[in-house]
Amino acid sequence: MEGAAQPEHDQPRYRPGSVEDFNRLYEATYDRLFATLIVLLRDRAAAEDCVQETFLRAFKAWPRWQPDAPAEVWLHRIAINVALSHRRRERLRDVSEVVRRMGVRAHPDPTESPAYELVRELRALPPKNAAALVLRHLHGYSNREIAHALGVPERTIAYRLAAARAKLQVRLTDLRETDSGTLLSQRVASDK
Amino acid sequence: MKPTGSDGEFERWLERELRRTVGSVRGPSPRAAQAAYRAASRSGGKSLTIRTGILGKGAAGLAAVLLTVGGGSAVAMAATGSANPLELGQRVADIVQGCKAQIRTDVHDSAADVDTHAASAARNNHGIGQCVSSKVNHNQNGEAHQQANGVKDADERKAASPSTSPGTHQDHGQGNGGGSVGAPGQGGAGHGPGDHGHTPSPHPPSPHP
Numbered sequence: 393m394e395g396a397a398q399p400e401h402d403q404p405r406y407r408p409g410s411v412e413d414f415n416r417l418y419e420a421t422y423d424r425l426f427a428t429l430i431v432l433l434r435d436r437a438a439a440e441d442c443v444q445e446t447f448l449r450a451f452k453a454w455p456r457w458q459p460d461a462p463a464e465v466w467l468h469r470i471a472i473n474v475a476l477s478h479r480r481r482e483r484l485r486d487v488s489e490v491v492r493r494m495g496v497r498a499h500p501d502p503t504e505s506p507a508y509e510l511v512r513e514l515r516a517l518p519p520k521n522a523a524a525l526v527l528r529h530l531h532g533y534s535n536r537e538i539a540h541a542l543g544v545p546e547r548t549i550a551y552r553l554a555a556a557r558a559k560l561q562v563r564l565t566d567l568r569e570t571d572s573g574t575l576l577s578q579r580v581a582s583d584k
Numbered sequence: 585m586k587p588t589g590s591d592g593e594f595e596r597w598l599e600r601e602l603r604r605t606v607g608s609v610r611g612p613s614p615r616a617a618q619a620a621y622r623a624a625s626r627s628g629g630k631s632l633t634i635r636t637g638i639l640g641k642g643a644a645g646l647a648a649v650l651l652t653v654g655g656g657s658a659v660a661m662a663a664t665g666s667a668n669p670l671e672l673g674q675r676v677a678d679i680v681q682g683c684k685a686q687i688r689t690d691v692h693d694s695a696a697d698v699d700t701h702a703a704s705a706a707r708n709n710h711g712i713g714q715c716v717s718s719k720v721n722h723n724q725n726g727e728a729h730q731q732a733n734g735v736k737d738a739d740e741r742k743a744a745s746p747s748t749s750p751g752t753h754q755d756h757g758q759g760n761g762g763g764s765v766g767a768p769g770q771g772g773a774g775h776g777p778g779d780h781g782h783t784p785s786p787h788p789p790s791p792h793p
Contacts, residue, residue: 427607
């Protein structure tokens with residue numbers, strides 16, 4: 393699967409504390425972390441900020457990294473925590489600030505176009521559930537890897553994934569039915 | 585495209601749509617040289633979160649890029665030992681000011697009223713390039729040293745008066761002036777995977793089941 397996590401035996405080897413290896417890790421995982429965060433966060437700027445914050449934190453901890461899971465999974469764990477903190481901070485901000493930021497966007501976010509209702513609905517899910525879906529269905533992580541990234545027991549993941557998928561499916565179906573209903577009523581009104 | 589149907593069908597649809605919408609998204613700083621942690625590592629890792637806040641909105645890595653692109657900036661990094669843009673400008677300015685003061689003092693002490701040529705040179709900051717160069721040499725290692733010499737010559741040419749003989753520059757170069765020699769030094773800092781071989785890991789393969 394394109395974009396899926398590499399099989400275990402193909403995982404690049406990284407030496408904890410090696411700056412060169414960390415640079416390699418950055419370039420190998422940057423886009424995938426960015427993709428995850430852009431689903432969890434509001435916009436590209438926030439995602440980029442959080443990616444950079446993730447790598448900053450990871451770099452500080454890099455000498456102590458234990459390869460008990462792929463390095464990318466470890467990074468995702470940090471990234472999700474950073475994203476959750478970011479979301480908490482954003483909720484505390486003044487509503488007017490939120491509105492102002494939404495109104496002024498230097499670079500349009502392609503994932504915020506109406507065509508990407510999927511991303512919008514994913515953002516509406518509890519963030520850890522949305523992260524689980526992204527890690528599974530975008531990056532191809534196993535339950536064990538998702539559990540490591542989210543910091544929850546592995547047995548919790550199957551339940552979360554199923555619940556998140558069911559909720560997402562319902563929301564998307566409702567949305568389409570609403571859209572269809574709106575379109576139909578508009579057509580009826582225009583026919584009269 | 586409809587997200588309806590069986591669970592398996594929905595999962596396949598979800599994978600396809602996620603890859604289509606999010607999988608193609610690319611962030612603005614995919615190179616390690618553009619990363620904020622690189623700048624932080626050069627400045628001793630101080631106040632990482634604060635720096636991110638200052639540089640925020642996707643610009644966190646931009647400073648590092650700017651600093652590694654230009655030859656003069658590369659010299660500045662070499663001279664100051666820091667890629668932190670907040671510190672860099674101030675430290676470069678400090679070095680230049682220090683050199684100016686040093687030149688004036690030296691000229692005053694040695695030539696006093698007699699050597700009007702030296703006094704004139706002091707007013708025009710003659711020799712400042714050499715002074716800056718010596719400070720740079722104290723702070724840099726080999727590859728940055730090569731970059732610095734290339735730009736140092738340019739710096740001196742800029743500072744020198746038109747009457748200065750071109751021959752005065754000959755004792756600075758060691759034949760390595762110009763960016764062509766400095767470029768590999770930059771590459772060492774700026775390019776990621778291409779520069780780094782796959783060194784065998786001292787650790788066993790990931791025990792991840």
